[in-house]
Every structure is written in C-alpha cells, then in structure tokens.
Amino acid sequence: MSNILQKFGMGECKYVTISFYPRITLSLSSNSQLPDAMPYRYVICNLLYLTIFRLDIICAVNIMIQFMQKPYFEHLNIVNKILRYITIMKDLAIKYFKFPLFVLLGYLYYDYGGDRYDRKSTYYYVFIIGPIIIS
Secondary structure, X not given: OHHHHHHOOOOOOOOOOOOOOOOOOOOOOOOOEOOOOHHHHHHHHHHHHHOOXXXXXXXXXXXXXXXXXXXXXXXXXXXXXXXXXXXXXXXXXXXXXXXXXXXXXXXXXEEOOOOOOOOOOEEEEEEEEOOEEOO
C-alpha cells in the first residue's frame, strides 16, 4: 500500500477521514477534461488492485471506474481524496479470528437505473461471517 502511495506522490500527504461521499453528483459535462486520461486510468487500476485488501474503498473505486473513458479534473480530485484516505489506514490490517458460531449474512443495495446519464444500474453488497466482513 505504501508503494502505491509513493508512486503517485501521496506518501506524506495529509489524510482525510472519509474516502467518498455516497450522494455526491459527478458530472460528465464539465469544461475541465483531463488532457491525457492515462494517468487517471493508471491510478484507478492500482486502486482496483488495492480493493482486494481494502474492502472499505470498493464503493468509491467502483464509482470512479465509470469515468475512465473521459475523466475530468473533478474526478481526479476525488481519486486523490481516496488516496489521502488510504494514507491514514496504511499501517492498519484486518485480523481474522476463528469463531465457534458460523453465521453467514448478506446485504444488497440495488440502485435500479440510478445513473442520471446513461441510466445504468449499480449495486453494492456485503457478506459477513460472524462479525467479519468477507466481501
């Protein structure tokens, strides 16, 4: 995780306590399009890899993936905020314990046609075994 932050010059940045505001409205018609989308895509691919270990950023990264084709500066600012959020958690880890009671719970949030531009549906899910989030 520290390597990813160092790659993008965010190793010693100030942290934020929340990675993404769920009800933020992102625009596809801003005048400030990035001249080259490749750095944005590179950051998103690294964040996508990081979601294997950091389940708390999956929602934010999933939303930012939708803008890989035509990113704007406002999208890059949000991606930088996600990187700043990772900074506060880079020394923390998830520790799994063995529990005698095996209870599997699953929750699903489905936003049918919620994207205001192309009416795509999105969904978020979480599976829990005991007190541990596994997916």
